[in-house]
Amino acid sequence: xKILLINPNSDELVTNSMKLLAASYIExxxxxxxxxxxxxxxxxxxxxxxxxxxKGLVNIIKExxxxxDGFIIGCHGDPNxxxxxxxxxxxxxxxxxxxxKVATLLGDSFSVIMASSDLIPNKKVxxxxxxxxxYFNSVRVANVENEKKINEExxxxxxxxxxxxxxxxxxxxxxxxxxxKSIIERTLNVPVVDGVSISIGVLIGIxxxxxxxxxxxxxxLKN
Numbered sequence: 001x002k003i004l005l006i007n008p009n010s011d012e013l014v015t016n017s018m019k020l021l022a023a024s025y026i027e028x029x030x031x032x033x034x035x036x037x038x039x040x041x042x043x044x045x046x047x048x049x050x051x052x053x054x055k056g057l058v059n060i061i062k063e064x065x066x067x068x069d070g071f072i073i074g075c076h077g078d079p080n081x082x083x084x085x086x087x088x089x090x091x092x093x094x095x096x097x098x099x100x101k102v103a104t105l106l107g108d109s110f111s112v113i114m115a116s117s118d119l120i121p122n123k124k125v126x127x128x129x130x131x132x133x134x135y136f137n138s139v140r141v142a143n144v145e146n147e148k149k150i151n152e153e154x155x156x157x158x159x160x161x162x163x164x165x166x167x168x169x170x171x172x173x174x175x176x177x178x179x180x181k182s183i184i185e186r187t188l189n190v191p192v193v194d195g196v197s198i199s200i201g202v203l204i205g206i207x208x209x210x211x212x213x214x215x216x217x218x219x220x221l222k223n
Contacts, residue, residue, distance in 0.1 A: 001029060001030045001031070001069050001070075001204070001207055001208075002031050002032075002033070002067065002068045002069050003030070003031070003032045003033070003068060003069065003070050003071070003072065003200070003203060003204070003207075004032075004033050004034075004035070004060075004064055004067075004068040004070075004071050004072070005018055005022055005032055005033065005034040005035075005071075005072045005074055005196070005200070006034075006035060006036070006037075006057065006060060006071065006072065006073055006074055007034065007035070007036040007037070007074045007075070007175065008036070008037055008040060008044055008053045008056075008057060008073060008074065008075045008079055009036065009037065009040050009041055009042055009043055009044050009053075009075065010036055010037060010038055010039065010040045010041065010042050011036070011042045011043065011176070012036065013176075014036075014074075014175050014176050014178070015034060015035070015036040017175075017176075017178040017179050018034050018074055018175065018178055018196050019034045020178075020179060021178050021179055021194070021196050021197050021200070022034055022196075022200060024197075025200045025201070025204065030204065032200065033068075034074075035060070037053055037056040037057070037060075039056070040052065040053045040056060041053070043115075043116075044075050044077055044079055045116060045118060045119060047122070049079070050077070050079040050080055053079060053080070054079075054080045054083065057073070057079070057080050057083075057084060058080075058083065058084070058087060061084055061087055061088050061092070062087065065088050065090060068090065069090060069091070069207050070090055070091040070092065070093075070203045070206065070207050071084070071088070071090060071091070071092040071093075072092075072093055072094075072095065072196075072199045072200065072203055073092070073093070073094045073095065074095055074175050074195075074196055074199075075094070075095065075096070075175055076095055076096040076099070076112075076114075076172075076173045076174050076175060076195055077096060077119070077122065077123075077126070078094030078095070078096040078097055078126065079094075081094040081097065082218075082219075085213050085219045086219050086220075086221070087221070088213065089212050089213055089215060089221065090212060090213070091203055091206045091207055091211060091212055091213065092213065093199050093202060093203055093206075094199075095175065095195030095196055095198075095199045096126060096173070096195065097130060098195065098198055098199040098202050099171045099172070099173075099193045099194070099195035099198055099199070100112070100126075100127065100130060100132055100136075100171055100193075101130065101132070102193055102198050102202070103135065103169040103171050103191075103193050104132060104135045106168075106169045106191045106193070107167075107168030107169040107190075107191060108135065108168055109135055109136075109137040109166070109167050109168050109169070110135055110136065110137060110167055110168065110169040110170065110171050110193075111137050111138045111139065111140055111158075111161035111162075111165055111167035111169075111170055111171065112127075112136075112138075112139050112140075112171045112173040113139075113140050113141075113142055113154065113157050113158055113161065113170060113171065113172055113173050113174075113177065114139055114140070114141050114142075114173040114174060115141070115142065115143070115173070115174035115176055115177070116141065117141045120139050120141075123139060123173065124136075124139075137161075137165050137166070137167040138161055138165040138167060139173075140157035140158070140160050140161045140165070141157060142154040142156070142157040142177075151180070151183055154177065154180055154183065154184065155183065155184060155187055158170050158184045158187070158188055158192070159187065159188065162188050162190055167190070168190060168191075169190060169191045169192075169193065170184065170188070170190055170191070170192045170193065171193045171195070172192065172193065172194050172195060173195070175195065175196060177194070178194060178195075178196045178197070179194075180194070181194045181197070
C-alpha cells in the first residue's frame with residue numbers, strides 16, 4: 001500500500017511535521033510519501049489561495065494516480081477537494097472533512113481550533129456543507145505566527161473550548177498543529193482529533209476495505 005500525503009502550501013516546517021506523524025503509521029506493506037507544492041503560498045488563507053494551488057494539486061494527482069493507492073490533502077480547508085475527487089477513482093480525503101466527521105463519532109459536540117480568525121466564516125460554511133451543524137459547537141483561535149507561544153496559546157484555546165463552550169471533542173483545524181495532540185491531552189480529558197493523523201488511519205482503512213470514490217453521480221470521472 002502506497003499513500004501520498006500532500007501539503008498544499010510551501011511551508012517546509014509543516015511538511016516535516018506531517019512526515020513525523022506519517023512515520024508512525026509506516027509498517028511492513030505500508031509506505032507514506034509526503035510532499036508540498038514549492039511555488040504555493042506559505043499559508044492557505046483564502047479562496048484565492050485555493051485557486052492558486054489548484055493546478056499544482058491537479059497535476060500531482062494526475063501524475064501520481066498510477067503510483068499510489070490513495071491520497072490525502074493536508075490542509076484543513078480541504079482546498080479543491082471536490083475537484084480532486086472528480087479526477088481520480090483512488091480514495092482521496094481531506095483532513096478537514098475526515099477530522100470533523102470522526103469528531104461526531106466521539107462525542108455530541110466539537111470545537112475547531114484554528115490558526116486564524118480570518119478563516120472562521122469559511123470554516124462555518126465547510127461545516128454546513130458537510131452537514132455537521134448539529135454537532136458543531138464553536139471555533140477557537142491559536143496564533144501560529146508566534147512560535148515561542150504556540151503551545152501556550154493552543155492549550156488556552158482548547159481550555160476555553162472545553163470549559164467555556166462545553167465542547168466534548170476538539171478538532172485541530174490546521175495542519176500546522178500536527179503533532180500537538182499529546183500536549184493538549186496532558187491538560188484536558190477530552191478526545192483531540194489531529195486531522196493529519198486521523199486521515200492517515202482512515203485512508204488506510206478505506207484502502208484495506210478495497211473501497212474507492214463512487215463514479216456514478218457527483219464525482220463521475222471527467223477527462
